[in-house]
Amino acid sequence: MRQRRRTWQTLLATTATLTVAAVALTGCGGTATDAGSSPKAAASFEGKGPINYVSNRDASGAANKTIEEWNAAHPNEKVTFIELPDSADQQRQQLIQNAQIKLDTFSVLNLDVVWTSEFAANKWILPLPDDAIPTDTMIPATVNAATYRDSLVGAPYYTDGALFYFRQDLLTAAGIAAPPKTWDEMKAACEKILALPEAAGMSCYTGQFDKNEALTVNFAEAVASAGGTVVDAEGKPTVSTAEAKAGLNLLVNGFKDGMFPSDAITYLEEQGRRAFQDGKLVFMRNWPFLHASLSATDGSSKVAGKFDITSIPGTDGPGVSTLGGRSLAISPFTPNKATALEFVKFFTSEEQAQKRLALSSRAPVYASLFEDPAVVAKRPFFPTLLTSLNNAQPRPKVVQYGATTKAIQEEAYAAITGAKDTDTALNDMQAKLTELTK
Template sequence: MHINKASGLGITVFAAGLLAGAVHAATLTISCGAVGSELQLCEEGTKLWSEKTGHKVELVSTPNSSTERLSLYQQLLSARSKDIDVFQIDVVWPGLLAPHLLDLKPHFEALESQHFESLITNNTVDGRLVAMPWFTDAGVLYYRSDLLEKYQLEVPSTWEELTQTAQHVQEQERAAGQAQFWGFVWQGRAYEGLTCDALEWIYSYNGGTIVDADGKVTINNPGAISALEMAASWVNTISPPGVLSYAEEESRGVFQSGNALFMRNWPYAWSLGQSDGSPIRGKIGVTALPKGGEDGRPAGTLGGWQLAVSQYSENAELAVDLVRFLTSYDEQKRRALIGSYNPTLPALYEDTEVLDLVPFFGELYETFLNGVPRPSSVTGNSYGRVSNATFNAVHSVLSGSQSAEKAVQELESQLNRMSRRGW
């Protein structure tokens, strides 16, 4: 399979000189995402490594949709393609891609303990460390602090409060001439991002994690039904009808243009909202996502991305060195300061420079540390199908084509059939 490399964007980096003793400069390829400032930061990071080592790096363009990207990776790796040396992989993919990835444990034993233990565990499959943590994530709630202050309203702690607040401010802003203003934007497209959003809603209503840690399907319960009914009530009331086709960047586009009060997104959106020229610079707050009613609990889905080396790489040792550099303290700090990407090193959450620039890293440390995991570990190779069934069922509720009660019943049956065949 031919892959278009993002040359011509200044991404291929030529070093000023070769390392002493090196015979020639090798060329590595790495797949990096392009959501927010990901591509820019990856380009800068690989350039720093190139200048240090004398080797070249090319960035390979891949789909922004994590669902589409996984499909591409599976095609490439199944074909034992040498097109990509280093893969950026989602936190839920180690179990799916492990057979094709190099064991990094021998190369990182002294460094493993510096990262969040939960992420090292997540990336270890059958005793093999198949990826190193690069940045972590959990879903958070963004809000317009200036508008809450204008209308003398508190930051909501429950989804019910958020709904009421969003409705009130939306009505007031529209009456004042902001015809395109909405109360709440989020990710409603039928893709992995909707599984993340749905898990937050369901867990916050004490509805579990779709499949529990023992592999039991738990989706059919009153909490899950209440959560999905609540979310469906937002569409075309406090959320635009188009939210059903939104991913992260579409949501950010509406919020950052000043046309929404609340947004569910990942931490990367902070630095972009606070950037020069942003209409909402200095008017943003970030907090934990709401709980489902007074008896619920806040939940942010655990996200984040890792770096893995392909078993089919012709420059595996160099690829390992690139991963070591990109996941290091200095490079993760640079990414936190420039792009507000959450480090995977606990020590950086005590770094005063980082906390001064991204204060909510400290305030929401527990949210990031205790993010709610998707049921990827327990469902293993079946996780892709589990998520696909989940986001399609949830989307059917949001679009009004199916009731929440019927959707969770059918999803339960689907997942049980998968379970009987063996996760």
């Protein structure tokens, strides 16, 4: 596969002059020239021949193996893997640059689910034929995330949802029969657990609260778990509500009451993992990929065999996870659209690619694989994750997502650090989001 993999630096070096102009445009995040109309059009998926698949690094090796199988069976329609930087922001920038100057360098795009609306509104990706992807057998939230204005514009590739990690050994020691389902139950459990001698020096809970995309995720989950939304089904902001205030107050009061460690204000996923893995936390909200390192039996994890997982808590019952994951989309500028479509179908097929993906490192988009004995034997947390995914919601489906998430981060961070009261922060957020979604 090495001879067919090319990096984004190599390819873009040949178009440096053109991308200078695109960089200037990208700095504004792109402009949707026809954001109000449906993307559904009579796209003609014709043309067969070599194509390029552009994606972030394939650490698991699953994508490489699937591409090798495709190439062996399609010698005249070979796929070249173009590897983008690890940074999501840099990935998005390179994809936008390519689209703005209408290069045919990128054929099939691996898109973060939060980019869907932006790329579809700008017509940088094509709506897919109605019968191309078996969406009826996929987890509904993954299909929703790949849909823009009632048109499927991406093929769900892999997904992700939040898990609630907890110290089962300490719950047992405190006489607590079941993990908490609500924030109030978690607070009550912590009061009992932190009084135990074996819990000396521990803190109750952490999520991810640094001013980063992770804060948008945690804020959106808190609001949804309190019965609110960040934007409604039409994309209009809805954060000046009692539910949104209740959700944000969960985070604000967590710091104010000492439920969260003070340094959690700097936490991203990795910092939270280290704190939990080192035995400093009772509860943690995080992603499934941490399960392996927390379970390591080589001495690196102090909680191996001591923790368990469930759904994140809410205000009246289990909470609502934010959906993560990726979709595959097709560039309108690739000449070999027929090959691109067939490759996307092959790459996201249940038995061909998705089971391999599930056995490597990612959560598949087909619910059946979460109950497949071979998969569950290797990924024992999958049934719990499926529950989380079935209740998951995407982050705001808006065209100007970059500016939107920045506004959310700024105001949520101001509230949890005490720079603004909750009402002011949410009113300011509502005003910013209203301007961005006009």
